[in-house]
Amino acid sequence: MSDLPLIQADRAVPPPASTTSTGGRRRRLRLLSRTDRVVITLMVLVPLLLVTGLVWLPAAATVLLSGTNWDGIGPINEIEFVGVRNYSDVVNIYPPFVPAIQHNLLWLAALFVVATPFGMFLAVLLDKELRGGRFYQTALYLPVVLSLALIGFVWQLLYSRDQGLINAVFGSSIDWYGDSSVNIWAVLIASGWRHVGYIMLLYLAGLKGVDPSLREAAAVDGASESRTFFRVVFPVLRPINIIVLVVTVIESLRAFDLVWVVNKGRNGLELISALVTQNVVGEASRIGFGSALATIMLIVSLVFITIYLATVMRENRE
């Protein structure tokens, strides 16, 4: 940023309420007209209010409510605090909790180790401008356009035990969505199906932006195709890599739709997000208990957010 005046002015602007602006006593102030100041104030205030009201306050309320046994009925001043009982219940007597943590981690690992590299691989292939590339590109990107709820339905047609395509074709009777030892993998395939297209598109955009002279130089130096990719192209894609990393983590943490569509996140498809919903939304209204689960999820997310922020900030400093 070279907008030096703006930065200086920003520092110099007195609180808006106190100004009746007669044109400014100091010279630097004149760089900002009254309109400018109003606009800047609004631009700071409105997002600040939105973020506070829609993100921070609810987050704080969630943490507070996680210490209560509120059922969503009755005035707020009658809420009873139960300390850390919800947390000890979550850990000690709530059977779905441990599987949910495991499944969230599995989700992250599967997307990170399988789906993301595969999407990258497809992007590299498509970048070769092979014949019918457009067709493949469209076909692979199609799932990304669909909502996950619809994807759940599409795969249900394949997975249904009695009426599904897979069992009909192979004459098997595997209960893809009901058998808790296979359904998480069945759902991961459906989820990966979509994720691959997404990652592919991100990388494709990155690859198109790589300076061709870099590849030419590598080719002149006699580097092989894969060597060129890993030593020259991949490092150049660093910004894309960071975005993909973040997208993958976000996708795995917010995974919810698919399992909810399949069986509301029960019987082998437990995820923290689904458990929170089961407890908080609807008639059940175990708001305190659900908030404890949500807080645990918040803490898990914070770990990743911290890592991401640390990386980005280090980069900015460099």
Place this chain on the structure above:
Amino acid sequence: MSRPQSQAEYLARLVPPSVAGINRRSLLAGAAGTGALLGTGLLAGCGDDSGSASDSKNVSVGSNQSDPKPKDVIAKVMDGFKTSSGVEPAINTVDHNTYQENINNYLQGKPDDVFMWFAGYRMRFFAAKGLAGDISDVWGKLSGFSDAFKKASTGDDGKQYFVPSSYYPWAMFYRKSVWQQYGYQVPTTLDQLTALSTQMKKDGLTPIAFADKDGWPAMGTFDILNLRINGYQFHIDLMAGKEAWTSDKVKKVFDTWAGLLPLHQPDSLGRTWQEAAQSLQQKKSGMYMLGLFVGQQFSNEEQSDLDFFTFPEIDPSIGAKALDAPIDGYMMARKPKNKANAEKLLEYVGGKAAADITVKNDPATLVANTGADVSGYTALQKKAAELVGSATEVAQFLDRDTRPDFASTVIIPALQQFIKNPKDIGGLTSSIENQKKSIFTD
């Protein structure tokens, strides 16, 4: 919890289940729906306030009958009310799932004067929380209800908070043609049921169709076994959190069920009730324990081929006279804007005229009022009404007889766990008991 409550909803579920269950969207809709519910309440309020003279002519009704067919029936019932009383009812229809998921907020906000709900603990819970109006006076004017219905409409404090309108029993359904073909007889004891099932297996049928992907159908099996083994009062006490799940009585229910599981359709956790019902319809299964709405998976010509029997006796000292027959009906808001009209409306919907309109227009429901003209019933409806009429006690179904948070967050996963691994009954029941103690604290 998403058991269909009406014919149109069953029909809506003929859409492949995963589409019908686009729940993220309905969640979002739910969030918006809270606003909408409150909004409709407010709007209704505005309408009432606009002229105090018209106050005496208005009453608002919150309806969860959002599907075309039952919506139409409700509209006709309300027209009947308008004609007979001169009061103009304003119906605020909300999508069924949204209605149910937001009932807490709805009742604490500005609910309609009269709203639709279910009998059982679900009703008593809101009555005890002071979110429903006492309508004992209306009950004084009602006639045509059996004691079982009155009991199901009564809150913990002995006052009435609910007017029943319709219900449907749970039983073992089968196809007459299949049974005739093989010469099967209706079993009246558990041993006979087991023997029949074994014979069905030999004949190449799946004895008992079974599905529990949605979590609630297995509750029906648990309920009926519990009612047959331990009786109605134990069911009520267990659901109220007064009995221990670790008791031998509960263990015996699971033990008996474990013995019957091999006779059930395998891999039930990936199957919806529609798919299980279709296996009965396609003559691949011999029987199916479900509510009367199972008929929705049968074509019109096949309806007359559908029959049922009540689940056989297990303990002769308990008998086989109790059953699940969930009741739907109406309640009054805690502070209705127009109490006189709300009571008038409740009296009407509980009366013979409203029941007659329902019988005429909705072939999938049994009406609660015995005074109704039920000559329009199909043979199956008649038999179902007789079955419930002869029942000594009528339970409301597990998730209507206990706290909703307990039913959905503890029992559903527990029953699915049991179906997956029927051997560890001790571990399962102690896990349920631990969670129950944490939930039933007030």
